[in-house]
Amino acid sequence: MFVSVNKLKSFRPVLPIGMVTVATQVRAAGHDVHVLDLMWEEEDEKAVREAVAAFRPDVVGISIRNVDSQNMLEPVIYTPLAREVADWARAERPGVTVVLGGPGFSTVPDDLMDFVGAEYGITGFAEESMVPFLAHLHRGTEPADVPGVIFRVPDGSYHRRDPVFEIDYRKAARPDPELYDPRYFTYSYETHDRSEKVPATIQTKKGCVLECVFCSNFLVDGTGVKFDDVKRVADEVERLRDEGLEVLEIVDGVFNLPLNYAVEVLREFVRRGIEMPWSCMINPGNVTPELVDLMVRTGCYYVEFGTDSCNDRVLRRLKKNFRQRQIISAHRQFEQAGIRVEHCLFIGSPGDDRDSVRETFDVMSGLVPPGAPEAHAYWTLGLRVCRGTALHTTAVEEGLLTGDERFIVPKYYVSRDVIEDSALLDEIQERVLANDNWYLWWGLRTIGLRERIRMARQESERIEAELLAHLPERRPAPLPAALTTRGEEGR
Known part of the structure; x- marks a missing residue:
């Protein structure tokens, strides 16, 4: 189950192209996939708990597009929602594996691993890493060789494998539009002098x-x-x-x-x-x-x-x-x-x-x-x-x-x-x-x-x-x- 925690509608909502690309790849590899986009949810906890209870995922991937507002005059931090999503998912399905990803995560991975308490993180190109990562979990082996992976080891430090920033576009599936929340395509946002579609x-x-x-x-x-x-x-x-x-x-x-x-x-x-x-x-x-x-x-x-x-x-x-x-x-x-x-x-x-x-x-x-x-x-x-x-x-x-x-x-x-x-x-x-x-x-x-x-x-x-x-x-x-x-x- 993939969850996008980006809820920012100011200026305009942005399609979660990265998360949907990864979800498309994972589904093409034979996994059952469910996507939950919190952009449009008014009750985040209810949406997450109901989705986890219905889908019963083995893995919850939390996509962090932005860590914060990137505006010194308007300090807003978005990552507490990622921590809550992990807590709600574990409450509904004890033992579920939480993995973090997304561009925001790649910029501050250690701190976010600590803050969310995730079992794993993927930095860099998750569309290249997520499928082999899940294969390790399926076999019950540690994904230590997966590019970009990060996880805690017994001494309390993190095992980190550097991302490999290479991608074979010929093998990379295009993001499936059906995995986007349809509300993106009916929503209109206001610019200075007009109303536009996402x-x-x-x-x-x-x-x-x-x-x-x-x-x-x-x-x-x-x-x-x-x-x-x-x-x-x-x-x-x-x-x-x-x-x-x-x-x-x-x-x-x-x-x-x-x-x-x-x-x-x-x-x-x-x-x-x-x-x-x-x-x-x-x-x-x-x-x-x-x-x-x-x-x-x-x-x-x-x-x-x-x-x-x-x-x-x-x-x-x-x-x-x-x-x-x-x-x-x-x-x-x-x-x-x-x-x-x-x-x-x-x-x-x-x-x-x-x-x-x-x-x-x-x-x-x-x-x-x-x-x-x-x-x-x-x-x-x-x-x-x-x-x-x-x-x-x-x-x-x-x-x-x-x-x-x-x-x-x-x-x-x-x-x-x-x-x-x-x-x-x-x-x-x-x-x-x-x-x-x-x-x-x-x-x-x-x-x-x-x-x-x-x-x-x-x-x-x-x-x-x-x-x-x-x-x-x-x-x-x-x-x-x-x-x-x-x-x-x-x-």
Whole structure:
């Protein structure tokens, strides 16, 4: 039995593509499978207990998509529900085996194993590991050789096998749409000026070629890129279209990296006459007229830029592959093509100060002015820190972190030149509120930014104290040596 604990509907609900992909693989291997998605349940305990009592699973796999809100101003932790699901399942079926997985789990596996009290966890590509893992359980043998597996051994430590970030797409079953809760496809969510349906999803590749200092994707998908066959991607899109799904999202971390592969995918769409509304994440540094033309011809209506900053000095510190001029050029190309653009930006990155923040705000004022019908900017104060990233190293070197924190509650990096500049924080608040196409925090009109920072810190400390009470007193195991230099110079 697979259980998705993601209940986040803000912005829009997201299909649990990873969990359903794994469930599809497991079912194809001959196992009886039941999927429970708590997104739509009002009484979680009742839903879990009834499903376990009816299905009587031997194994309950809990999919953790997100550990937290990733918003310093709105500290919300989602993992207590995973702990409750495990408790409810064991209450209904004593002796059931609980296994954790999902991208959120892969970023903080030790802490979540301790917190939930799971027997096993799978990091990395569970669609490659879950079937051999279940084969071990069926035989009654320990799954010590399964890639990505983690479990406790008699001395109290964890046995861990590093994930093998390889996938044979030819053998990987596509997620069966029948395993999704049908309520996804009848639900409408509100955007700034319209009501939209939850899109169907497809992933054309795993991984990324960049080494942004804050990104934890290497823990989820490994380094490098694993490509699906272009024709298989087009086959899947045709199938989704023929089944009546009207809107598509390509959920690659970044669709247009590498550029040549994205162009190949879209050329295949054009060759087959595929045209339907779709969206994706875009890197501003790899936008060409041909790419935009192909996106228009195939129905793209919305792109989300990982813009981060508009100051070249800060972009270099973040190890981005683009600069301000490319952000402006890419935005204008999509704008002229009639494709809606949304920018995601950080405030307080390494190197950020009053001048760089003002420059970023000034550039966004030109690209996303008040009243612009097809452009928006989403600002985030601070960058979430993940152990093993170059940002984690920077935070420790600057004394913002000690290096031995538990990460079940998130830690954030905000440059001192921003967080300690009261006048700048007031200016940020004033400029965000003056633009109806910008968003930083929903309550900013009633609670000032400086006050919200103070409140959020107190809330985070309270949540951390509650959650740490469930964890044993031990320091998390270090990451494998191959991962500790991720994103650092000289790698």
